[in-house]
Amino acid sequence: MEGVDLTSDLPPAVVARLREALLSHKVLVFRNQPMDDERHVELTNAFGGATAAHPIVNGLPENPAVLRTALSEERKALIEAEAGLSHPLKERTLRRLRTEWHVDSTFVVNPNAITILRGVEIPLTGGDTLFANLEALYEGLSPSLRGYLDTLQAIHSRHAPSAPPRFDGKPAGPFAAVHPLVRVHPETGARSLLVSAVFLQAIRGLKPRESAALLDFLLDELAGRDEIHARVRWEQDMLVMWDNRAVAHAGPVDGLLFEEERIVHRTTVVGDVPCGPNGFKSRALMGGRFEALA
Template structure:
């Protein structure tokens, strides 16, 4: 990973975490402003740092969808997504705001757990773009874990043991509501490599998360539980983390192929309103 800030004309990349996270300075991602060279700089920064932040973006939904589509096809956020922006099924609302006594978006605070987005599908999301229009004055941070750095830091004996194993991922009902029997039948548990190879960088990372990974294939239940407990404890060590402290009009982009994330608690007297778009991924290998 690059260790120094870089520039392409007006854009500057400033690392802000230990192994993960960078701020992009001087970028405006609106289609009328961002040229191809600027986008390629952003894309490379995402591959290098896994999570990138752009401050003071002024976006309409069309801008966010158009920008997200530069990375790949935009999806609808997975099954059981009732909280999309009217007229924009690709834009999911994340919020604690109530309208007529009902939530207007997914509430990701007290109940959130470490996860990588929609790994319960055959093709988990490649990444996500999250835009903040209302943020609490404190709390409501988003934590990210660098699963590539966590894999590299494992002892050789552990890496040798897990390199060829596969893990089972399921849909967690707290993620978006209980499934009907027909929905459960249409969304069976998925098997993914426990160690994933990034299709663009070729680098390896762990591919498990406490929220969605329930077992390791081929291991006895006790052995599987012990291994997952060990890995979950390892990947949530502070040295692999970046904490994003939100500011108004932040745009955050992350690579789901080598990270996991969770949001933190905030006082519900404050409003939080964010808009998420997700990018189609491919089958992990």
């Protein structure tokens, strides 16, 4: 967006207009927004309250709402995953197309509502982030299939046994939640597919092969429909805000194709409990809610 300065306090009227734009466009990109972590958190609070950096991974010691991600620290894991070398005796599993597509923190009962990502150190080329419109994904399916999906729930989970204790003293997992497969947006009423290739494990009530076949189809649709995708090419001091209730994202999708460092800082706005078209509300199976920091 042009003509918006996020580096200083925003009047309530400006926040309201930005929120309207976010609900309409789902992803907002702001260039030339140099700010420190403190201002980043203040901006997040203006949109509903900053959570801890992540339900499992701690944020910065001096600012626990900020998650720092450095590509140099993730490349080894990317190489192993690409080559299937995580463990020599591990059973080989077929990799779904674009397995990195996900919605943030769907393994908790109330995934964050909004994600705000800021470019701290950006390479000259590479490190892009992809976004997919989950409302358009849902609308592009046949009416009969949409009607069936409206009735289903899915289990999302994540467990990190080696995770250090959280700064706020709350457990760092394991987490599991059952969500409606189709969620109704709490502000717009629009329906979208709540699919996340990283965390979604199974469709509740279906046999394993049925569940796997349906998920493979939906995730292939998510990854393969270019008309519902957008690509953000990062710049230094760029800030990207997205509605985590309406889009999935993937990135950086080319992290093994360049050697420069890429560092981004992330905050999230506390979310609501998803609700499906039939009134089903998400339930925690393991772990509690992911609340705003006090």
